[in-house]
Amino acid sequence: MTIVHLRDSNFVGGPERQILEHFQRMPPESYDMVLVCYEEDGSPNDLRIQAERRGFRCLTLPTRSPFSWRNIKEIVAMLREADADILVTHGHKGNIFGRIACWMVSIPTIAVSRGWTMESFKIRVFEFLDKIFLHFADHVVAVSEGQRRKILSFGVSPGKISVIHNSIDVCNWGQGDGADIRSRLGVPEGAVLVVSAGRLSPEKDQRTLILAAEWLAVERDDVYFAVFGEGVLRDELERAVQEAGLEGRFFLPGFCQDMVSVMRAVDIFCLPSLTEGLPNVILEAFACSKPVVATRVGGTPELVQDGKNGLLVEPEDAASLSKALGRLCSDSELRRSMGEVGKKMVESSFTYAQQSEMYKKLYSAIVGVER
Incomplete structure (x- = not known):
């Protein structure tokens, strides 16, 4: 099973550490975990660098204007290159453009929802779109019960939401x-x-x-x-x-x-x-x-x-x-x-062993339904 995670980040903070630790604990004989990052010309991505140091397979997408149609075309090409079974999106850019790309190649998506910052007008616009596109994900992972309640409050079906807590070793x-x-x-x-x-x-x-x-x-x-x-x-x-x-x-x-x-x-x-x-x-x-x-x-x-x-x-x-x-x-x-x-x-x-088991069950359920 090939699971692609898409994260629009060029540094390693809390969410990025969650992704790296999750990859570390997925058995390679059963899962081909692929990390996709956005990267500007001449600006190495710290998340990609750390992932590659751990031996994970990484692909990069060029950073473009958020309104460029090429964003979606490049995700489509990346999904085909990886031979992806599932796309897991982290953040509004992945959730919006990744969902559209997956429609084009008939791949299910899981959107991981950690919350919204509302730190600027531009971010508020994209977070508004993110909330809309959560309705279209095949499944949504909320990182807490509190986040699940927020997602439910704007109409996402309860049956397509799971709570998988952040974890720590x-x-x-x-x-x-x-x-x-x-x-x-x-x-x-x-x-x-x-x-x-x-x-x-x-x-x-x-x-x-x-x-x-x-x-x-x-x-x-x-x-x-x-x-x-x-x-x-x-x-x-x-x-x-x-x-x-x-x-x-x-x-x-x-x-x-x-x-x-x-x-x-x-x-x-x-x-x-x-x-x-x-x-x-x-x-x-x-x-x-x-x-x-x-x-x-x-x-x-x-x-x-x-x-x-x-x-x-x-x-x-x-x-x-x-x-x-x-x-x-x-x-x-x-x-x-x-x-x-x-x-x-x-x-x-709040262990990664518990978290990994929940993700394994979710991946199997999503692929089983789709196949």
Whole structure:
């Protein structure tokens, strides 16, 4: 069975790591897994590079205007070259153009739905089309029950939706204390480090974290903050940090490939998002035995059990966020115990072995129906 995954991404973040780990666990004697990436001339694609290093078969498509008919023609040619049985799409470009291409070559599609960012007018237009095209996929994989509810809310048939959670391999998250990260940031020994990670874009709502940090910094001089990531709001967030008087206490170090070291450096992981599918970064924090403070949105409550492995607050509530962070800052034993509960949970319930079995059953069902 030849399964082609199409992902429009040139870097390796959470969704890309999910794809690579899924490929790693599919038995090669039964599945020919093929990864297709978009690539600009002269700009190597980090996702393709990492996939090829692991020995996976990769094909590339040239990056073109989203309105070019050649997008679809090239996907058709790629599907024929790969002799694909199923196309699995990740993101709006794959879901829209991949679905049209599959109609032309009579191949079923599975659309993996992780959520929507709404970070710009252009993205909002394509995400609107993405929601429409989910109706036409042969099957939709939602990464959380929360995401499934969103998909149901705009009319996709319940019978064509499966929930397959994002997963993690705790063994891949190594050992160590993240001392190098803390040293590079300039965090004093013994201080509490609160870290967030993700795109610097509106749906991640780092602005509320800055406000919560401003209030917490008045009460405590031993708490430091960092948000790892890049995005359209960098300038705005840098100004907000300055206006809050948090220079030297609140860092925006940019995107970091080595999230293991980052998570090992964390005392508390914080995710103040307005919307989420199922956050990979929370799985990563728990894999490193770190407690989480997060907003009660999307699939996040499926991971963060309030009062057990972390604390949940309502979105855009800086006062509650500051209070929750302050509670954990004041209690190192609570941080330790919540982190351990989180690690045990992901070890038992969010494994790639479980995820792979669900995908195997889905692939067989889709091909069986089509054949």
